[in-house]
Amino acid sequence: DQQVKQNSPSLSVQEGRISILNCDYTNSMFDYFLWYKKYPAEGPTFLISISSIKDKNEDGRFTVFLNKSAKHLSLHIVPSQPGDSAVYFCAVRSRDDKIIFGKGTRLHILP
Amino acid sequence: EAGVAQSPRYKIIEKRQSVAFWCNPISGHATLYWYQQILGQGPKLLIQFQNNGVVDDSQLPKDRFSAERLKGVDSTLKIQPAKLEDSAVYLCASSLRPSGVAKNIQYFGAGTRLSVL
Secondary structure (H helix, E strand, O other), X not given: OOOEEOOOOEEEEEOOOOEEXXXXXXXXXXXXXXXXXXXXXXXXXXXXXXXXXXXXXXXXOEEEEEEOXXXXXXXXXXXXXXXXXXXXXXXXXXXXXXXXXXXXXXXXXXX | OOXXXXXXXXXXXXXXXXXXXXXXXXXXXXXEEEXXXXXXXXXEEEXXXXXXXXXXXXXXOOOOEEEEEHHHOOEEEEEOOOOHHHOEEEEEEEEOOOOOOOOOOOEEOOOEEEEEO
């Protein structure tokens, strides 16, 4: 039973436009939410995170939004650049400090 | 700063054979993790070490998988005997701070891709 769901396996976005990646979770006890980015043949790299006590966190072109009532997390990338093409994993941290990853969404930035 | 080093990058074995993976975490990182990533899935935690002690191995198939972290630095993950369903990428990660600390960022190595035939 998936606790973290990324329902879109892939997403294509025009360069310069906004990319929105979505993630749903099932357990309201998660206290930290993270996004990792992965290029082929490399390990995932930390991108941005948000605490459960906040609803928005911004870092340059990347913004993460948290809607606790809907148990929904989203990552916005504005403007999208070719180097953003990668697989993005949503991850949640439980109170016993386990990190659970979603299946990932492959983002293609089109020229 | 050097990242998390893993070797080998690729390994092909036949079922029932044994295999071992090696990980060298970022210098000074106390916590080390091994993950299994099956194709099309996200990474799944197998085992977590704090220094050279095991914090969590609840998802490690202990009948065939073993891991150790000698002297609280390098770590090895072993599979004996391997099954077809063990084909995956095995990722090692490390973090600076102990578990339970807010925003305890994990840094990943490039992984070892295992193919069991």
